[in-house]
Amino acid sequence: KQEVTQIPAALSVPEGENLVLNCSFTDSAIYNLQWFRQDPGKGLTSLLLIQSSQREQTSGRLNASLDKSSGRSTLYIAASQPGDSATYLCAVRRFIYNQGGKLIFGQGTELSVKP
Amino acid sequence: GAVVSQHPSWVICKSGTSVKIECRSLDFQATTMFWYRQFPKQSLMLMATSNEGSKATYEQGVEKDKFLINHASLTLSTLTVTSAHPEDSSFYICSAKRAFFQETQYFGPGTRLLVL
Secondary structure (H helix, E strand, O other): OOOEEEEOOEEEEEOOOOEEEEEEEOOOOOOEEEEEEEOOOOOEEEEEEEEOOOOEEEEOOEEEEEEOOOOEEEEEEOOOOHHHOEEEEEEEEEEEOOOEEEEEEOOOEEEEEEO | OOOEEEEOOEEEEOOOOOEEEEEEEOOOOOOEEEEEEEOOOOOEEEEEEEEOOOOOEEOOOOOOOOEEEEEEEOOEEEEEEOOOOHHHOEEEEEEEEOOOOOOOOEEOOOEEEEEO
C-alpha cells in the first residue's frame, strides 16, 4: 500500500529565506508526482507535476525534484514571501486501469512566512 | 483555465438529516470526477471515483450506502451524505478531469459540513 509522508508538518520562516519541503513515498511504482498548494478552507491549486521519467520541474521561484528510486521528492521555494504562506501537499499518482490515475496525498506541510 | 465549483460552500445540519453537495465543471465536460474528504490538519482521502453514466467506485472503508454519489451528466456530480452524524463533519472536496486517461485534475473549492 502506497504511503506518502511529508516532513516537516509545519514550518515558520522569516521572509526572504530559501526553504525545502520534503515528501517521501513507499512504493516507487508511480506514474508521476504533483505538488499542490492549499490555502485555509480552500481547494487545491496545482504547482508542479513531475513525470516518473523526469528529475525536476521549475516554475518561477519553485523547483521540485524527484528521485523515484529512493522514493523522495523535494519542493524548493526561493526567496520566500508572506504570500507563500499556505499548506503544501505532495501527491503521487498510481495508474489503475479501470480508474485512470489515482492521487495519493501526503498530510501536507503548513508553511508560515513572517514579514 | 478549467473551473470546478461546489455548492454549498458550507452547510450546517442536524444529526440524522441528509445533505447533498454538488460539484460542477463550469467550462468543460468532466468524464471522471473524484470526491475527497479532509479532516483538519490531515491529508485528502479519496472516497470514490465516478465516471459519467456509470456507478461510482468506492475506496475501501467508505460506505456506499451512506455516501451516495451520482454522476448523471458530464458537468455535474453530487455527493449525498445520508443520515449524517457528527463524525461526518469534514471538508469535502471534489475534483474533475476531462478524459479518463488524462492526468490533469481540477479541484473544487470544497464544502465544509458541520453536523450538530
